[in-house]
Amino acid sequence: MQWIEYQLVFPSETDTESVMYLLGEKGFANSWVDESVEILRIPDGYDYKVKDTDVTIITYESIEDGVDMEEEAVRSLATLQRELASFGMRESSWREPDLQHADDWKAHFDIEEVSNELVLIPTWKQEEAEGKYGQKYRMIFEPGGAFGTGKHGTTQSCLRFIEQVDVEGKNILDVGAGSGILSVYCEIRGAASVLAVDINPSSPSEIEYLASLNGVRAPEVYVGDGNALLGESLYDVILINIGGEEAIRQAGTCVHLVKKNGKLIVSGIVEWAEEDVRHAYEERGCVLEQRQVDEEWITLMFTAAK
Numbered sequence: 083m084q085w086i087e088y089q090l091v092f093p094s095e096t097d098t099e100s101v102m103y104l105l106g107e108k109g110f111a112n113s114w115v116d117e118s119v120e121i122l123r124i125p126d127g128y129d130y131k132v133k134d135t136d137v138t139i140i141t142y143e144s145i146e147d148g149v150d151m152e153e154e155a156v157r158s159l160a161t162l163q164r165e166l167a168s169f170g171m172r173e174s175s176w177r178e179p180d181l182q183h184a185d186d187w188k189a190h191f192d193i194e195e196v197s198n199e200l201v202l203i204p205t206w207k208q209e210e211a212e213g214k215y216g217q218k219y220r221m222i223f224e225p226g227g228a229f230g231t232g233k234h235g236t237t238q239s240c241l242r243f244i245e246q247v248d249v250e251g252k253n254i255l256d257v258g259a260g261s262g263i264l265s266v267y268c269e270i271r272g273a274a275s276v277l278a279v280d281i282n283p284s285s286p287s288e289i290e291y292l293a294s295l296n297g298v299r300a301p302e303v304y305v306g307d308g309n310a311l312l313g314e315s316l317y318d319v320i321l322i323n324i325g326g327e328e329a330i331r332q333a334g335t336c337v338h339l340v341k342k343n344g345k346l347i348v349s350g351i352v353e354w355a356e357e358d359v360r361h362a363y364e365e366r367g368c369v370l371e372q373r374q375v376d377e378e379w380i381t382l383m384f385t386a387a388k
Contacts, residue, residue, distance in 0.1 A: 083144050086155050089116075090139045090162065091173035098139060101169055105141050108165060113141040125327040125355045136172065142179070151178060191225055196241050200267070205295065219270055222295040223263065235376030236349040240264050240323050243347045243374070243383055247319055249273045255317040255339060256301070257308040257332060258324030258350075262289030265301040268319075269293060276301035277317075279308045308332045315341045322348045326355030333362040340386045345371075349381040356380050 088110070092101065102113040116138040122129045145154050155176040162174055193211055194202040201217045205224045244264065250272035256265040259278035266289065268276050278289055278301045286303040293300035304311070308324075309332055320340050322329050329348050340346055346368060351359050359382065360370060368384035375381075 084147060084149070084151060085179050086143045086145060086151060086158070086176055087179045088141050088143065088155075088158070088162065088174065088176050090141065090166065090171055091136050092139065093170050093172070094134055094137055096137060096169055098137060101139055101166065102141070104165065105139075108161070110141040110143055113139060116140050123352075123354065125325075125330075125352075125358070127325060127350070127352045127355075194238075196238050197245060199245050200241060202263075219267075221263070221267060221270065223261075223292060224295065235379045236323055236381060237263055239374045239376050239379070239381035240321055240347055240349050241267055243345075243372070243381065244268060244271065244319075244321075246372075247345050247347075247383075249319055252318035253316060255279070255311075255320045255336075257320065257322045257336065258328070259285060259289065259301075259303070260323075261285070262292045262301065262303075264321050264323065265289060266292050266296055266298065269298040269301060270296060278303045279306070279311070281306065309335045311335060311339060314338055315344075317341060317344060319345045319347065322346060323350050325350040326352060326359050329359050330362040333366060337363065337366040337368060337386060342386060344386045346384040346386060347381065348384065349379070351380040351382065352378060353380060356382075 098115050105113050118135045143158055145151065159174050159176060163171065188204065188206060191204045193204070193207055195215065195217070196202060199217055200219045200221065201211070201215045202221050202223055203211045205222055208222060241264065244267055249268045251274050254268045254273045254276045256276065256278045259265050259280045260282065262278055262285070265276045265278040278285070283305055286305060289303055290300045316339050318341055320336050322332065322336055329351065336346060346363065348359060348363065363384050364370065367387055369387050370382060371385050372383040373380065
């Protein structure tokens with residue numbers, strides 16, 4: 083089976099739900115609205131707002147292998163132009179999608195050599211990686227629904243800081259754990275305990291699965307706001323990979339929970355938020371020890387000198 087992708091342009095006021103319903107009735111599938119957006123800078127990095135301009139609906143048609151794609155696309159475009167004329171369709175075009183097969187998305191995930199100590203290996207590349215890498219630690223992962231596959235610069239900076247502080251035998255708190263890359267790496271390196279915190283309800287199952295892939299104990303997981311955590315001086319290392327605004331909001335709780343001379347690794351910070359993040363932790367008695375930049379993202383490691 084092959085797929086053809088169509089791009090259909092309509093005025094901004096178009097009832098896109100009705101258009102997509104009609105497309106489904108005509109045998110087209112996986113329709114979605116590709117809205118024009120304006121990128122905005124915010125304290126946590128970037129956000130967007132939808133522009134009041136034309137909207138593009140993307141839809142797909144499946145055809146049998148061997149069918150001439152161009153001939154079929156020309157016929158289908160003529161049908162679409164006729165059926166959607168009442169909606170004021172302004173433009174229509176087609177192309178062969180980048181991903182034609184169910185596993186094509188895997189090409190976006192390769193083996194990642196994070197450091198001299200760690201290599202990240204997708205589940206389907208384990209055989210390929212056998213005997214090729216000299217790192218002491220290997221983490222097997224499978225991309226899922228929660229944030230974090232190890233590819234992002236903030237995650238990799240945190241992984242390298244974990245190596246520096248030596249988490250073996252220590253108590254770790256991971257705030258904004260996502261799919262558990264950082265938490266599970268701490269387990270792999272022999273942490274005494276790991277508590278992973280995230281608001282995403284899918285995180286517990288994904289973290290448990292990631293731990294099972296790597297043959298280690300699954301971290302304890304709390305689904306909720308990190309500010310709800312109770313206690314004092316419980317953790318040797320706290321990982322805070324949640325963006326500048328959230329890192330500031332949870333600074334008081336995290337500093338309260340870290341032990342004296344413990345480490346706070348704060349990541350997901352953009353340059354224009356760095357000063358505010360530093361102030362939030364330094365005014366609570368933390369001392370900046372290291373700063374790491376990965377592309378536009380900044381990671382800060384503090385010592386709690388309280």
